[in-house]
Amino acid sequence: MSFSPVIPFSGYAGWKFLGRSMQAQQAAFAASATHKREEAYFRQKIGSIKTAEDLVADRRLLKIALGAFGLDTDIGNRFFIRKVLEEGTLDTSDLANKLSNKSYADFSRAFGFGDYAVPRTVLSDFPDEILAAYSQRQFEAAVGVADNSMRLALNAQRELPKLAAKTSSEMTKWFTVIGSKPLAEVVRTAFGLPASFSASNVDAQVANLRRKSEAMFGSSDPKVFSDPANMDKLVKMYLLRAQSLGSSATPQSAALQLLQSAASAQSALSIRL
DSSP states (O other): OOOOOOOOSOHHHHHHHHHHHHHHHHHHHHTSHHHHHHHHHHHHHGGGOOSHHHHHHOHHHHHHHHHTTTOGGGTTOHHHHHHHHHHOSSSTTSHHHHSSOTHHHHHHHHHOTTTOSSOGGGSTTHHHHHHHHHHHHHHHHHHHHHOHHHHHHHHHHHHHHHHHTSOSOHHHHHHHHHHSHHHHHHHHHHTTOOGGGGGSOHHHHHHHHHHHHHHHHSOSSGGGGGSHHHHHHHHHHHHHHHHHHTGGGOTTSHHHHHTSOOTTOOOHHHHHO
16 A cells, blocks of 8 residues: 555554644545556546446456455455445345445445446435445555554544444444444443453343443444444543553554454344344
8 A cells, every 4th residue: 555644653642643634645645556547447437336246256446346245355255246236235035134344234235236227326416425435445454454443443433423324223332332343342342341242142241341331331232323422431441441451552453353344244143134
């Protein structure tokens, strides 16, 4: 990756610096030659993609399509990806809806191969939509090379408010959190729960998360993450505790793996959601 973000400090101090310089650093990333080449190719080609088969056949397009949803490591699983796209998301029996990682459903819904007679790839604003998400994810990946705890924090800052805004039940939202390894890691660490927490059954995990959320935010409902002040508090506690555990000192290791989705991400949890 040719772009290297500037993060002079670890922990919460580094996070605050990154926040102040975010706009300039993202602009520098978007201006990099590699990113501009990828963007130009996607804009040129995506309008001609009419089927899931077309998309998985073009590795350069597929790389950006998957990257926009944090599914980069699935690029070699073309049969699986094609099935996720072709089935769509309109039926509860569709593969994307059965997977615990809800990024697959978001991915399938965004392209619309299985949901609409005409896919969304032909829409004039579709390239902007996908490229914006791809750019954000790739910038986060660049940050992760320097400090993976900050990458996880950026992911949580992006995803938790979106989850909070959904109309699904409180329980379903918590199941979604524990079904996402990067979100679960941030929340678990911020709440001061041990690594062994994830080995307990999902009902016990949700009960613990609700109790900890009530103690920290005065509410057990994940809708608290719609409040920027609460998100800042969560991220601050995560980074302080992660730094004390030394997780910032292992770039490109455990935290990076947490952000990479496995194509076989199915579990007992997916049956509950």
